[in-house]
Amino acid sequence: GESVGLHLPTLSVQEGDNSIINCAYSNSASDYFIWYKQESGKGPQFIIDIRSNMDKRQGQRVTVLLNKTVKHLSLQIAATQPGDSAVYFCAERLAGSARQLTFGSGTQLTVLP
Amino acid sequence: DTGVSQNPRHKITKRGQNVTFRCDPISEHNRLYWYRQTLGQGPEFLTYFQNEAQLEKSRLLSDRFSAERPKGSFSTLEIQRTEQGDSAMYLCASSTGALTGELFFGEGSRLTVL
Numbered sequence: 001g002e003s004v005g006l007h008l009p010t011l012s013v014q015e016g017d018n019s020i021i022n023c024a025y026s027n028s029a030s031d032y033f034i035w036y037k038q039e040s041g042k043g044p045q046f047i048i049d050i051r052s053n054m055d056k057r058q059g060q061r062v063t064v065l066l067n068k069t070v071k072h073l074s075l076q077i078a079a080t081q082p083g084d085s086a087v088y089f090c091a092e093r094l095a096g097s098a099r100q101l102t103f104g105s106g107t108q109l110t111v112l113p
Numbered sequence: 114d115t116g117v118s119q120n121p122r123h124k125i126t127k128r129g130q131n132v133t134f135r136c137d138p139i140s141e142h143n144r145l146y147w148y149r150q151t152l153g154q155g156p157e158f159l160t161y162f163q164n165e166a167q168l169e170k171s172r173l174l175s176d177r178f179s180a181e182r183p184k185g186s187f188s189t190l191e192i193q194r195t196e197q198g199d200s201a202m203y204l205c206a207s208s209t210g211a212l213t214g215e216l217f218f219g220e221g222s223r224l225t226v227l
Binding site for chain 2: 034043046
């Protein structure tokens with residue numbers, strides 16, 4: 001079946017730099033997307049979401065960009081901090097589904113001192 | 114703590130034994146989800162409740178798995194005759210009835226089948 005995937009499994013950035021985590025999705029019928037952060041031994045934690053009728057949404061230090069033409073989602077983290085080190089998952093929801101999310105396999109972000 | 118609560122956090126069992134996990138969602142959330150996560154992978158959907166009704170089950174949920182939410186509040190996930198392939202983190206999440214909206218996840222129950 002169709003699934004959400006990520007371009008890179010790992011990403012290392014210097015503290016203070018900006019991070020960009022990418023995600024490709026294949027289901028054009030998905031209408032809602034979420035980024036989650038998961039620290040080791042913990043459950044996923046919501047970061048930011050975006051509906052398919054938007055192409056950009058900003059939060060505190062984070063921005064999500066959605067390009068429906070190429071089915072691409074990205075998460076930008078400004079001024080990356082050591083506490084941002086975690087695995088980041090994008091997830092999509094198929095329009096008309098039972099509201100359940102399909103997750104990608106994740107990107108490990110490591111913030112270097 | 115008013116978040117999603119799961120217990121036990123860790124369970125080690127021998128192959129063939131039955132295990133049960135419990136999830137207490139955020140109190141005002143009427144939707145409850147179970148996901149399974151293996152190392153290095155994203156969570157995989159197992160099943161979904163709206164109040165006490167189980168509305169969807171993944172094909173991943175074999176006959177050995179059963180989930181209940183008898184009063185529309187807490188939920189249990191039981192695995193019968195466990196197999197080594199059942200070793201994973203079992204995550205519970207809850208949400209409101211909004212058309213969009215995040216799932217709030219618990220810390221998970223890690224199962225190890227020896």
